[in-house]
Amino acid sequence: MNQNSKPKLAMYWASSCGGCEISTLNIGENILAVDELFEIAFFPCIADFKVKDVEGYPDGYIDVCLFNGAIRNSDNQEMAELLRRKSKVLVAFGACAHQGSIPALSNLTSRAATLETVYLDNPTLDNPQGILPNTQYEADEGLLELPTFFNTVRSLGQVVPVDYTIPGCPPEPHQIWTVLQAVAAALLQGAELPPAGSIIGAGTVAVCKECTREKEEKQIGRYYRPFEIVPDPERCLLSQGIICMGAATRSGCGALCPQVGIGCRGCYGPPDGVDDQGAAMISALASVMDTTYPTDNGNSLEQQIDTLIDTLADPAGTFYRFSLANAVLGRARQPASPVHK
Amino acid sequence: METLNAEQLNFEPVVVGFTCNWCSYRAADLAGMSRAKYPANIRLVRFMCSGRLDPVFIMKALKGGADGVLITGCHPGECHYLEQNYKALKRFKLLRRMLSQFGYEPERVQLVWASAAEGTYLAHQISRVVEEIRALGPLHRASDTPSFELIGDAQLQEATV
Ligand code: SF4
Ligand code: SF4
Ligand code: SF4
Ligand code: FES
Numbered sequence: 001m002n003q004n005s006k007p008k009l010a011m012y013w014a015s016s017c018g019g020c021e022i023s024t025l026n027i028g029e030n031i032l033a034v035d036e037l038f039e040i041a042f043f044p045c046i047a048d049f050k051v052k053d054v055e056g057y058p059d060g061y062i063d064v065c066l067f068n069g070a071i072r073n074s075d076n077q078e079m080a081e082l083l084r085r086k087s088k089v090l091v092a093f094g095a096c097a098h099q100g101s102i103p104a105l106s107n108l109t110s111r112a113a114t115l116e117t118v119y120l121d122n123p124t125l126d127n128p129q130g131i132l133p134n135t136q137y138e139a140d141e142g143l144l145e146l147p148t149f150f151n152t153v154r155s156l157g158q159v160v161p162v163d164y165t166i167p168g169c170p171p172e173p174h175q176i177w178t179v180l181q182a183v184a185a186a187l188l189q190g191a192e193l194p195p196a197g198s199i200i201g202a203g204t205v206a207v208c209k210e211c212t213r214e215k216e217e218k219q220i221g222r223y224y225r226p227f228e229i230v231p232d233p234e235r236c237l238l239s240q241g242i243i244c245m246g247a248a249t250r251s252g253c254g255a256l257c258p259q260v261g262i263g264c265r266g267c268y269g270p271p272d273g274v275d276d277q278g279a280a281m282i283s284a285l286a287s288v289m290d291t292t293y294p295t296d297n298g299n300s301l302e303q304q305i306d307t308l309i310d311t312l313a314d315p316a317g318t319f320y321r322f323s324l325a326n327a328v329l330g331r332a333r334q335p336a337s338p339v340h341k
Numbered sequence: 342m343e344t345l346n347a348e349q350l351n352f353e354p355v356v357v358g359f360t361c362n363w364c365s366y367r368a369a370d371l372a373g374m375s376r377a378k379y380p381a382n383i384r385l386v387r388f389m390c391s392g393r394l395d396p397v398f399i400m401k402a403l404k405g406g407a408d409g410v411l412i413t414g415c416h417p418g419e420c421h422y423l424e425q426n427y428k429a430l431k432r433f434k435l436l437r438r439m440l441s442q443f444g445y446e447p448e449r450v451q452l453v454w455a456s457a458a459e460g461t462y463l464a465h466q467i468s469r470v471v472e473e474i475r476a477l478g479p480l481h482r483a484s485d486t487p488s489f490e491l492i493g494d495a496q497l498q499e500a501t502v
Contacts (some may be wrong), residue, residue: 108442230471278439286431301417301427305434315435316442328400333444333480 007246100325202252392425
């Protein structure tokens with residue numbers, strides 16, 4: 001096939017760990033088919049492309065752009081806007097682009113506090129002059145510019161319109177390959193694409209539905225962190241008191257984590273019909289709390305619940321590990337301080 | 342309670358009240374009929390049972406402009422759907438713990454049990470909750486600029502050094 005008639009594929013990382021690229025390359029020898037089917041138009045992880053190459057493309061030149069990573073700084077935002085303009089189909093790829101994922105956990109604190117921890121107050125630092133990153137620097141060669149670090153991390157869809165979302169941290173290779181094949185079939189043979197806005201490369205129900213552990217009606221007296229307990233190999237983890245987000249998380253991975261004894265962390269985001277993963281998780285955890293119901297003493301019931309909740313470290317960080325940018329509550333409120341006046 | 346400043350006095354908080362149909366909504370009705378006064382700041386939303394209350398409703402109320410939320414239900418042991426109010430209590434406590442990590446004061450979301458006969462008691466509790474939220478001030482301030490706001494580096498230096 002002539003180079004120019006091949007559909008153009010791009011993959012870009014914004015505030016990203018690189019795991020999404022690794023997962024894409026993990027589709028194995030199918031990567032050769034990808035190279036056969038598509039012309040790579042921009043993919044900084046695997047080939048030397050420059051932003052000015054993309055700027056030089058006509059609008060809509062890229063057929064499909066897989067965009068991973070969250071929007072953490074002004075560079076991420078500019079790249080999101082640029083790639084939106086240059087791409088016919090823009091895919092939010094992976095949990096960071098989908099709902100903020102790990103970078104968005106810093107929405108529980110502030111930009112000032114984050115920079116302070118990273119540059120000023122940390123045992124591994126050596127920064128006696130307290131130098132913080134500046135967005136501009138007058139060098140001998142001229143004015144150098146760095147991106148501005150935002151106060152709040154956003155998902156891709158909060159910055160530009162997104163056509164599809166492939167969830168997961170990272171998305172599973174077999175799901176990526178299925179999506180790429182579907183896209184190629186649509187572009188080359190006129191097959192139908194899924195309706196705009198869909199979540200693709202995943203299921204619609206909860207991870208619990210894919211999980212083969214024995215479910216049981218059981219209530220527990222405390223929660224356990226992974227190092228505090230050896231899980232029973234057969235039984236549902238949540239009913240053993242191990243935090244498992246399966247009930248509040250979209251299927252599609254094949255319940256990978258619970259199958260090997262680790263509670264689901266929630267990386268596929270909420271299933272269809274659930275707006276907020278944290279709210280769904282509160283309901284799921286409340287339903288397994290064991291408090292023997294005293295009829296005469298409301299207080300002791302409350303104390304029991306408090307003690308049980310004390311065994312759950314970091315509820316917000318646990319429930320929204322992958323979805324904080326899209327939480328109904330938005331970011332944490334910030335105390336009035338000199339920074340926020 | 343400390344004396345309120347002018348801003349707190351002029352502030353009329355909006356409190357969304359999620360009430361159970363069987364006890365507390367009747368208590369609120371009774372309060373009205375027996376002319377026990379409670380402030381108009383509360384906007385009551387009736388549910389069949391406190392156990393129907395999905396935590397996301399509370400989040401949406403807070404996000405959508407409420408300054409606080411009051412959940413009411415039947416006393417422990419008296420829920421018309423057996424133990425649903427225990428479930429409500431567990432969700433409420435877990436939600437409140439999590440809300441503190443989002444910077445919400447505990448008084449913003451409260452839970453009160455009230456039977457159908459406790460009209461005056463409920464009216465009193467509503468007034469108390471409204472006054473506590475008034476004292477906290479508005480949840481949404483004009484100074485809460487869009488969430489991804491940029492903050493100048495000079496201000497950052499000032500704040501951290
Ligand atoms: S979704 Fe996961 S693997 Fe992909 S960039 Fe984000 S943190 Fe990395
Ligand atoms: S809670 Fe976790 S372990 Fe239990 S069934 Fe659901 S996914 Fe499996
Ligand atoms: S089990 Fe949960 S955390 Fe693990 S891969 Fe699946 S969705 Fe992600
Ligand atoms: S019926 Fe009133 S709380 Fe359940």
